[in-house]
Amino acid sequence: MLAIFGASGDLTRRKLFPALYALAYRRLLPERFSVVGVARSEQTTAQFRAAMKQAVKDFGHDPFRQDVWDSLAKSLRYIATEFDSDAGEDSVAQLLDECDKDNGTEGNRVYYLAVPPQAFETVVEEIGERRERQGWTRVIVEKPFGHDLASANELNALLHRWFDEDEIFRIDHYLGKETVQNMLALRFANGIFEPIWNRQFIDHIQITVAETIGVEGRAGFYEQAGAIRDIFQNHLLQLLALTAMEPPIDFTADSVRNEKVKVLRAMHTPGPKNVVRGQYGRGFVEGVEVPAYREEPGVAADSGTETYVAAKLFVDNWRWADTPFYVRAGKRLARRETTIAIQFQRAPHPPFAEIAGDGLRPNVLLIHVQPDEGVSLAIGAKVPGQGMTIRTVHMDFLYGGAFRTGLPEAYERLILDAMLGDATLFTREDEVEEQWKLVDAIVGPWKRDRPNFPNYEAGSWGPRVADDLLHRDGRSWRRH
């Protein structure tokens, strides 16, 4: 049984139910299965079913089929409750028990906590106190997981009062993306990459998580979080860890997560000179004028919240010593893209006349995480015809078209994994701790100064000072 707490929210509508429908469409849901939506909003099960049906039609990627929907909806229930009311929680527990009996799910439960941070403690306590003794229990926890190391530790302590670590599934939906998983396949299923995946052959790595959207109604959260807590602490550091990790001995959850934690522990805190933050002003995105961050509804007129963060990071281990990882994340940038660019060192001595190589750039292996999942390789090739002119040619392997099945949505994969008890693509307690340690160390000095915001135009690639991070090293951000 899947019990979604916070079921009336946007996440349930946009992601969770379309993902559940996709699983039903592919017949990946168990025969005995039920979903219970729990939220404060008063509505009947029939109303909830109708709303979720519409959500599947609006946001689902698979064709809508009534029979598939019926198979999912038949065991769908909804209950309205105040999370801090014992009586309310008792009635939730009672409904879950009834569903167990009706559907034969034998107390096997996945609790999906899609609730705002302020409701988190109450919901965990209520679930924990009433946890079913029969069957297994798994708790999926949405981000943000705390706002600093201390609060993350508190959340971990709270969860561990009721649940073991192997029952806790901290979600970072980036890990559910096909290309992120394909990164592991690319590295560890191909003999050609791993021998050159190190400081000897790689000049540097750039990781970009760029969004074109603004805060989109999340100003209340974003004002407190900023880019560093919203993206850097979780998605960006996860991508870095997957890029830099050693080969795991197998693909079990702990083996993979052990290697990721080693990377996070090996990262040293960048000094203030190696971190840049920014906030967008007015500008144009895809031809449309957009307001400055400080003009967004719910944002303070003198807000000091960063909407952009870039850093030069190092992983101090045998494989990566002195190899910079330049990372950046931001809102209202020129293009929506998440990419990992592995820039290899230049050929040591190209035996061609200098003029012939004008158009030649270093080899880059570019991993597109979104929106167009795939891999590109930039290689030097001779221009056909007279002479020996060398140019960079991009060969793009566009993953979406390679197999005749659509790429599963991240939530589809993650919900299924949680039901199967596979935590490989979820974040472990120690990973979260290491991520927050790094973030706390970076933001510490920020409290002492007041940045001169805004410092980049919406629709650009971020503040000019971010370019200096690389120019100082004789490098530049990948051009777009």
Next chain:
Amino acid sequence: MATALTTEVGVVAEIEGKLARLREKESGDGGPVLRTSTMTHLAWAPPAWLPQARATLAGLRDRHPARTILLVPEPRRATAITAKVGLYAIDVEGARDAYAEVIEVGLRGDAVEHPASIVLPLLISDLPVFCRWRGEPEWESPQLHELLSVIDRLVVNSSEWHGLPASYERLADLFERVAVSDIAFSRTVAWRATLAQRWPEIRAIERLAVEGPKADALLLAGWLRSRLRRDVRLSWRRADTVVAVRVDGDTVAPPPGEPESGSDLLSDELDVFGRDLVYEAAVRAVR
């Protein structure tokens, strides 16, 4: 040979999705879709220039696999952005097809002034960006200056301009910002080679007479002045192509061979990456 699939899209943000779907449609056998690119090729083509721009681009695809973005400014229409996408299979003999893409973006009304915000998300990462500007640029316009900030090379054809020779001064102001090529200058290359063969006598030249397009004549004279570092008086008579050149009254034998096509000339420019200092000097020496 190239085959085309085209589809209408209304929102720029949907362009990539449409292209992805076209690629998937083309990949009927389930194999990976391969896209081959050496550059992003922009073309700024007001409606009057659009047929020529399309024809030239069609002749380029096999030689310069690229993502081509045709920007069609229509400032007098109601503000909107429209787009049409196409996928072109480049037949490689005995090999699997590779694909190149064409995106035609209509910039209407105020959208004309901010093309960079549409172009930037569509550039292919890490590859050079060339922009063929059809007609004479509006030198102070925001669209020109925005696009200059995202491109590596501006390719013009000054014989399409009305403000000669004064416009060359405006063009010269851009040389420190972006590498510039001029098709009018490129097509004089055979005549320049012929004139160069008159070395060393030509170093004493005082008068140059050209029967041909005004731009070609001005640039030939500018080239001679800058190379020889002396003044050369130009007399010019209009013709569609350069048909006659005289040096101090002496007729220069026409260079052998046929003139290159528009596609060929542009293709040559797309192989050049650095600044063309000889051209820049010729432009600065135009009177």
